[in-house]
Amino acid sequence: MKEVRYGVIGVGGMGRGHINMFKEVKGLKFTAIADQVQENIDKVLEDHPDVKVFKSAEDLVGSGECDAILIATPHYFHPELAILGLENGLHVLVEKPVAVTTKAAAQMNEVAAKHPDLIFSAMFQMRTNPKWAKIKQIIDAGMLGEIRRIHWTATKWYRPQAYYASGGWRATWKGEGGGVLLNQCPHNIDLLYWLMGSPSTVSAHLSLGKHHDIEVEDEVVATLTYPNGAVGVFIASTSELPGTDYTEIVGDKGKITTSSEPNDQFIWEDFGKSIRTLTYEAKEAWPKIDTVKSVVTAGGDAKHTHIHQNFVNAILHGEELFAPATEGIYSVEIANAMIMAGIQGKTVDLPLDQDAYEDLLTKLITESDAKKNS
Numbered sequence: 001m002k003e004v005r006y007g008v009i010g011v012g013g014m015g016r017g018h019i020n021m022f023k024e025v026k027g028l029k030f031t032a033i034a035d036q037v038q039e040n041i042d043k044v045l046e047d048h049p050d051v052k053v054f055k056s057a058e059d060l061v062g063s064g065e066c067d068a069i070l071i072a073t074p075h076y077f078h079p080e081l082a083i084l085g086l087e088n089g090l091h092v093l094v095e096k097p098v099a100v101t102t103k104a105a106a107q108m109n110e111v112a113a114k115h116p117d118l119i120f121s122a123m124f125q126m127r128t129n130p131k132w133a134k135i136k137q138i139i140d141a142g143m144l145g146e147i148r149r150i151h152w153t154a155t156k157w158y159r160p161q162a163y164y165a166s167g168g169w170r171a172t173w174k175g176e177g178g179g180v181l182l183n184q185c186p187h188n189i190d191l192l193y194w195l196m197g198s199p200s201t202v203s204a205h206l207s208l209g210k211h212h213d214i215e216v217e218d219e220v221v222a223t224l225t226y227p228n229g230a231v232g233v234f235i236a237s238t239s240e241l242p243g244t245d246y247t248e249i250v251g252d253k254g255k256i257t258t259s260s261e262p263n264d265q266f267i268w269e270d271f272g273k274s275i276r277t278l279t280y281e282a283k284e285a286w287p288k289i290d291t292v293k294s295v296v297t298a299g300g301d302a303k304h305t306h307i308h309q310n311f312v313n314a315i316l317h318g319e320e321l322f323a324p325a326t327e328g329i330y331s332v333e334i335a336n337a338m339i340m341a342g343i344q345g346k347t348v349d350l351p352l353d354q355d356a357y358e359d360l361l362t363k364l365i366t367e368s369d370a371k372k373n374s
């Protein structure tokens with residue numbers, strides 16, 4: 001194969017956003033789209049009059065026009081469409097979140113495991129910011145020592161009411177399965193997982209429609225504990241303007257802080273020694289440390305095109321994926337756990353009880369339907 005024939009399923013805002021980037025991706029040949037909304041199809045045809053149009057994903061997948069599909073529909077459809085693509089021998093790139101529930105992601109992963117020859121990637125473009133790759137390298141190399149605490153404020157996701165009104169599926173249990181945790185924060189939660197692994201417990205204060213006329217969460221304050229005893233705080237909101245994008249990772253031997261301004265830098269404080277050792281060996285009451293503080297400029301930024309190029313390169317040349325879609329289950333699980341913990345007012349253990357979460361979501365959808373019909 002010299003080029004990858006690409007089909008896009010779902011050509012709404014993001015699907016068309018991706019299509020506009022395709023000219024920057026080497027080895028990608030845009031051949032087909034599937035959507036039911038004629039207005040969205042027409043917008044694609046304005047610039048791509050030769051693209052093949054299908055009214056269903058099944059028709060596109062069975063057409064023989066594509067080697068790979070990009071799934072950019074509302075989230076609930078992601079696993080079923082990924083399974084459709086994989087079972088029909090197509091490489092799949094799925095938008096975030098990879099699924100709404102951990103159970104649906106697990107079912108998708110089971111199918112993916114049967115097709116190891118197919119490339120299965122997720123649109124977690126924030127992983128392509130060299131800053132996060134460098135931070136991960138530092139943590140994995142043990143340069144911060146054992147991680148003790150992470151703090152993440154992800155409130156740069158402001159959305160007005162008009163945004164929520166822009167699509168009937170948005171901000172509903174039935175159409176989206178959650179709010180800020182399912183739509184905006186999958187990127188941050190994916191990085192949280194990527195850097196820290198899965199937590200062992202999650203507690204959360206979840207505000208449903210606190211600042212907007214919506215039924216799902218628009219503000220979250222969650223606390224996490226990790227298997228090694230580390231603790232975490234994760235704060236998310238779509239109601240703060242200007243918001244904050246701030247991360248602090250504290251280890252036994254060093255600390256990293258970073259924010260989105262500037263988005264290519266972080267501050268690394270090397271304590272020069274283990275604080276745990278110091279705590280037990282210091283003879284004086286207020287020991288000092290010689291911290292070396294550096295501002296690290298990693299350069300570059302996150303780009304969707306990096307994920308597309310990586311996906312195409314993986315298909316054509318076997319390049320390693322930045323974001324294997326099978327890893328997407330972990331950010332879904334953390335989001336599910338935060339919602340469950342917040343709604344039930346109790347600490348949730350991970351691995352998540354997938355059936356219990358399905359029951360909770362079904363209950364939320366049923367209650368929402370009943371309210372609308374009353």
Ligand SMILES: NC(=O)c1ccc[n+]([C@@H]2O[C@H](COP(=O)([O-])OP(=O)(O)OC[C@H]3O[C@@H](n4cnc5c(N)ncnc54)[C@H](O)[C@@H]3O)[C@@H](O)[C@H]2O)c1
Nearest residue numbers: 010011012013014015034035037072073074075095096167
């Ligand atoms: N990676 C990112 O930075 C990023 C940014 C925005 C949105 N997204 C993700 O992209 C997805 C789509 O979001 P959006 O804002 O473009 O939504 P949207 O409502 O603008 O577009 C969704 C499109 O999917 C179509 N669709 C729905 N079901 C379909 C089906 N079964 N088959 C074919 N087409 C179908 C709709 O008709 C619509 O045109 C979401 O999952 C969202 O989380 C990712």
